[in-house]
Every structure is written in structure tokens, then in C-alpha cells.
Amino acid sequence: MEFIKEEREDVKIEETLSVKHEDTEEQTDLMALKEESYEHNVKEEKDQYGNDHDFLSGETSFSCSQTEKTSSQEKAQKKRTSFNQQDHMRIHTGESPFRCQQCGKRFTHKVSFKRHMRIHTGEKPYTCKLCGKSFNRKGHLNNHMRIHTGEKSSISHQHVKSLDQDENLKVHMRIHTGESPFTCQQCGNGFTEKGSLNRHMRTHNGEKPYTCQQCGKSFSQHGSLKIHMRIHTGEKPYICQCGKSFDQEGNLKVHMRIHTGESPFTCQQCGNRFTQRGSFNRHMRIHTGEKPFTCPQCGKSFNRKGNFNYHMRVHTGEKPYTCQQCGNRFTEKGSLTRHIRIHKGEKPYKCPQCGKGFSQHGSLKNHIRIHTGEKPFTCPQCGKSFEKDWNLKVHIRIHKGEKPYTCPQCEKSFSKQGSLKIHIRIHTGEKPFTCPQCGKSFDQDANLKVHMRIHTGESPFTCQQCGKTFTLKGSFNRHMRIHSGEKPFTCQRCGKSFNRKGNLNYHMRVHTG
Known part of the structure; x- marks a missing residue:
């Protein structure tokens, strides 16, 4: 027994x-x-050890060395009985x-x-x-x-119940009493069953006894392995009334909230509701200011793991998302998605006022400000406002005198990276922007656009006072000084002012000879 x-x-x-x-x-x-x-x-035990070992009665016919016989049948009997004795002794x-x-x-x-x-x-x-x-x-x-x-079954329920009913009742009663007799020595967590403690201990010791035979990934629980196997088999046994399938029951339950409108997780501070606990937990960090994900290299902290993972690529230089057409690499999947639109010519964001299309939503938002005249980004030092956040950041460098972009050939510095790129073309002689009509090349895209107006006859800048039109904004600004009387260029020697810089330069020859 x-x-x-x-x-x-x-x-x-x-x-x-x-x-x-x-x-x-x-x-x-x-x-x-x-x-x-x-x-x-x-x-099973009878099949393994032979019918001569009576497991139910506990009677065992172990052989005695003083009374052994020598027949082959009895030798076989002796070998089997000796094995049973050896196996039985492991109990002791x-x-x-x-x-x-x-x-x-x-x-x-x-x-x-x-x-x-x-x-x-x-x-x-x-x-x-x-x-x-x-x-x-x-x-x-x-x-x-x-x-x-x-x-x-031929065995009565009452008989089977009597085998373990005391132990099962004890375990069940812990639900009501709250007793957790099995305690983790490392973290102090309590459990009602020893099996639960054993599974929990794998968290600390890192033990993962259940291994996928297809990819080699290991798991601490058998149920986790079963769920993982569905990745390989493609099995999705949990099906919603809308036809969508899921590999886990929990995912189906979360999905059902789309149909029921249920949002069981409510923020007590602002009243926002969430369908998933994970979304709720992330939201609460906004109120608490908690940033549990800290960079081990620079100490910067983040409230989301995804943001932390993205930040780590700054240090590692990792760019896991590659464009299959041009080979450009990106740190974020979203950046690759936006980049792909350049190749496709896709512009899904349309301006509701003029119909112009954009490949990025942020570009559309910036464009809308042309129509509204909105300039939400204001310099705290001089009060100048800008349509884009980036333009304000660049402008601030004027006040600080900051010029972080330096030419490696002549060491001239610039406040904008774009200005440095244009400057480098002076050294390289590169003129990548070519007129399709006359073949003339330019080092800047803006210069090509201005040049194209010669062929198109476009004059987009019109004086509201006299009706004169201009192809260049600079020419338009100089013309407007005729009407306003403005003379912003002043001689430092005699105080005489001029409406054009060229006129001031010509005047300076009077003093210099």
C-alpha cells in the first residue's frame, strides 16, 4: 500500500x-x-514487475538464498523476484x-x-x-x-473519494480561510498548494523545463508551451461571433469588449476608461510620473518599455527596419512605413481646403497652418512665432550663438544641418537639382524652383498697392520698401540710410575712396 x-x-x-x-x-x-x-x-505496476508481486495485499515472495533451486524456470523466477526486491528497497x-x-x-x-x-x-x-x-x-x-x-467505473465514487478527500478538503478550505501554508523563501509570496509554489519558484531560479521541439524556446509552465505551439501550428481555437480567431482565451475575452463596449478599467483621477489592464497601467504612469524603464548607459528613464527599447538603439546604433527598395535603414517601424510612401508616391493625408496631399500626418498639420495663419511656437526671448516646433528650435540657436554643425573641410559652422549639407556642395561641386527643360543645374532645390519660373512665366508675388508681380520673394520685399519708405541699411560713418544693400555698398566708396 x-x-x-x-x-x-x-x-x-x-x-x-x-x-x-x-x-x-x-x-x-x-x-x-x-x-x-x-x-x-x-x-501498470503489475505489468512492469510481474503478477507474482501482489501490490494490493503487500505480500511479496522474495527469494531466500538458502532455498534456491537450479531449474531454468526457477532461475527466471528468481531474477524477476530479485528485481522486484531491488525496486521495492528504493522506498526505504x-x-x-x-x-x-x-x-x-x-x-x-x-x-x-x-x-x-x-x-x-x-x-x-x-x-x-x-x-x-x-x-x-x-x-x-x-x-x-x-x-x-x-x-x-467499477470502483465506487465513495471509495475513490475516501482516498484523498481529507487532503482535497483541506486545500479547498484554504479558499475560505485565506490560509497560504506554502511560502516562497525568496520573496515571501504565499500559496495554497505546493504545486503553485513549485511553479512560482521557477520565476526565481529561471528554470524552464518545457521546451518547444520546433524552435527550441523554453517555458516555465506546460500551458505556456501549449499556447506557444499554436504559433507553429497556426491553431486559433477561440472564435468570436464576428469570425475573428485567437490562439488564447484571454485575447478573445479582451476582443469581445469591442462588441460589448465594456471598459472595466477606470482611472479614478481623470475618469478615462480602458478595455485592457496593460493600457490602464500605462495610463496611470502619466498621473504618478513613474518611469520604471531606465537606460543603464545614460540613466534616462521612460514610462513605456517600447520607448525604452527605441531609445536603446541610440546607443547600439541598431536599425532593424530596412527598406527593400533603396536599402535605407530605420530604428522604428513607423519611420519605415512613412519612408515606403516616397517610393509608392502614396499621399494619404489630404488638405480639406486646397486638396494638396502629404505622405505624413505631421506634414498635413504643418500645412494647415498656412491657411489658418497659426504660429503656435513662440520664442521666449524675442517673441517671434513659428509654424513648426523645429523652426523654433533652430531659431533659439541664434540667441545662444549655437552652431553645432561644422564643415570638416573648412571648419565653418552652421546652426542648421541642412545649411551644412548645402555648404558641403561648394567643396564637392555637386549640383543635384537639374532643370528638365534647359539642363541647368543647381546646388539647392529652392534655386531650381525659382529658375523654373523663367520657363513657366509664374510670378507668385504681387504688390497689393500697384499690382506689380515678381518671381522672387527678395525682389518683392525690395519693391515694397518703395511704398513704405523703409531704409534698413544705414552708413555707420555718416548716418545716411538706403533701401537696398547694394546702394549702401556703392555709397561706402565715398568714404573709402
Whole structure:
């Protein structure tokens, strides 16, 4: 009876390794499973060690060295009986010679070890011939067959109940009493069942005994492995009424909130509601100011892991997103998506006033300000306003005298990166912008646009006072000084003023000779 108890305990420990909600076939009829386990354990041990060992009665006919006979039949009997004695002695010695190479768990009996290995391999050798469902234990298949046959176990429910009812009742009562007798020595968390503690300990020791045979990824829980396997199989067993499928029940539950409108997570500070706990937790960091993700290299902190991962690429130089057409690489997937629109010519963002299209939403927002005249970015030092945040940042450098972009050839510095790029073309002689009509080339795109007005006859700048038109904004500004009388160029020697810089330069010759 001791032997049976040990074997049943071994089976029980194995089964706690699986996530409870995943093993539905084992939970459908708990009492029937216990009956089968009781029958099956006795049968398996008899099959392994021979019928001459009476496990139920505890009677064992171990051979005596003083009364051995020499016939071949009796020698075989002696060998089998001697093996049973050796196996039985492990109960007293505590010897567990069968060790799992994947998780390190040890077993006293080979049959227990074989059953355990099926957890890692995912092997289910026992298949129902009626519905095709497979099981990793013969007892579970026998139990399942009763669904088809309607057969009831020969062992009474009352008898099976008596085997474990005291222990099961104790565990159940902990739900009501709140008792958690199994405590983690590392973090102090308490658990109602030893199996739960064992699973929790894998968090600390990093143990991942369940390994995917296809990609080699390991998991701490059997249920996690089962979910992972659906990536390879493509199985999505949880189906919504709208037809969308999911590989996890939890994902289906979250999806259902789209149809029901349920938002169970409410912020107590601002009233915002969320369908997912993760979204709610991220939102709460806005109020608390918590930034749990800290860069180990520069100490900068972030309230989202995604932002932290993106920041780390600044240090590593990693650009995992590559354009397949031109080879340009990007740190963010969104940047690649926007870049692809250049190749496709896609401009999904349309101005509602003039119909102009843009490849980026931010570009449309900036464009809208041309129509509204909005300039929301104001310099705190001089009060000048700008349509774009970036323009303000560049402007601030004028006050600071900051010129961070330096030419490597002549060491001239610039406040804008674009200005440096244009300047470099002086050294290289590069003129990448070519007129398609006359072939003339320019070092700046703006200069080509102005040149094109010669061919088109376009004069977009019109004087409101006299109606004269101009192709260049500079020419228009100089003309307007005629009407306004403005003379911004003043001689530092005699104080005389002029409306054009060229006129001032000509005047200076009077003083210089």
C-alpha cells in the first residue's frame, strides 16, 4: 500500500506542472479521473514487475538464498523476484535512479520517468479511435472512452473519494480561510498548494523545463508551451461571433469588449476608461510620473518599455527596419512605413481646403497652418512665432550663438544641418537639382524652383498697392520698401540710410575712396 501511495503522489506532482485551465480533458470529470488513476497505477505496476508481486495485499515472495533451486524456470523466477526486491528497497533508501535531463527531476521507477518525459516531448501515444483525440496516459484515454460508451467505473465514487478527500478538503478550505501554508523563501509570496509554489519558484531560479521541439524556446509552465505551439501550428481555437480567431482565451475575452463596449478599467483621477489592464497601467504612469524603464548607459528613464527599447538603439546604433527598395535603414517601424510612401508616391493625408496631399500626418498639420495663419511656437526671448516646433528650435540657436554643425573641410559652422549639407556642395561641386527643360543645374532645390519660373512665366508675388508681380520673394520685399519708405541699411560713418544693400555698398566708396 505504501508503494501505491508513493506512485500516486508522483503522478499528482507531475500533473501540477500543467496550467490548470489548459488541461480541460483532465478537469471534465475529476472523480472519474481519480478512479482511473487508481486502477491504472495498480495495473501498470503489475505489468512492469510481474503478477507474482501482489501490490494490493503487500505480500511479496522474495527469494531466500538458502532455498534456491537450479531449474531454468526457477532461475527466471528468481531474477524477476530479485528485481522486484531491488525496486521495492528504493522506498526505504530514497534512491531515485531515473533523472530527467531537461528539468532535473528524479524518479524511483522507470514507468514514472517515461510518463514524465511525455510532458517535455508533447507525445500523446494513446488516441481515441472514435473522435481522434490523443492523450499522454492510457488511463486518461480509458476515462475519455466512457464519454462514448457511457460506461461507469467499477470502483465506487465513495471509495475513490475516501482516498484523498481529507487532503482535497483541506486545500479547498484554504479558499475560505485565506490560509497560504506554502511560502516562497525568496520573496515571501504565499500559496495554497505546493504545486503553485513549485511553479512560482521557477520565476526565481529561471528554470524552464518545457521546451518547444520546433524552435527550441523554453517555458516555465506546460500551458505556456501549449499556447506557444499554436504559433507553429497556426491553431486559433477561440472564435468570436464576428469570425475573428485567437490562439488564447484571454485575447478573445479582451476582443469581445469591442462588441460589448465594456471598459472595466477606470482611472479614478481623470475618469478615462480602458478595455485592457496593460493600457490602464500605462495610463496611470502619466498621473504618478513613474518611469520604471531606465537606460543603464545614460540613466534616462521612460514610462513605456517600447520607448525604452527605441531609445536603446541610440546607443547600439541598431536599425532593424530596412527598406527593400533603396536599402535605407530605420530604428522604428513607423519611420519605415512613412519612408515606403516616397517610393509608392502614396499621399494619404489630404488638405480639406486646397486638396494638396502629404505622405505624413505631421506634414498635413504643418500645412494647415498656412491657411489658418497659426504660429503656435513662440520664442521666449524675442517673441517671434513659428509654424513648426523645429523652426523654433533652430531659431533659439541664434540667441545662444549655437552652431553645432561644422564643415570638416573648412571648419565653418552652421546652426542648421541642412545649411551644412548645402555648404558641403561648394567643396564637392555637386549640383543635384537639374532643370528638365534647359539642363541647368543647381546646388539647392529652392534655386531650381525659382529658375523654373523663367520657363513657366509664374510670378507668385504681387504688390497689393500697384499690382506689380515678381518671381522672387527678395525682389518683392525690395519693391515694397518703395511704398513704405523703409531704409534698413544705414552708413555707420555718416548716418545716411538706403533701401537696398547694394546702394549702401556703392555709397561706402565715398568714404573709402
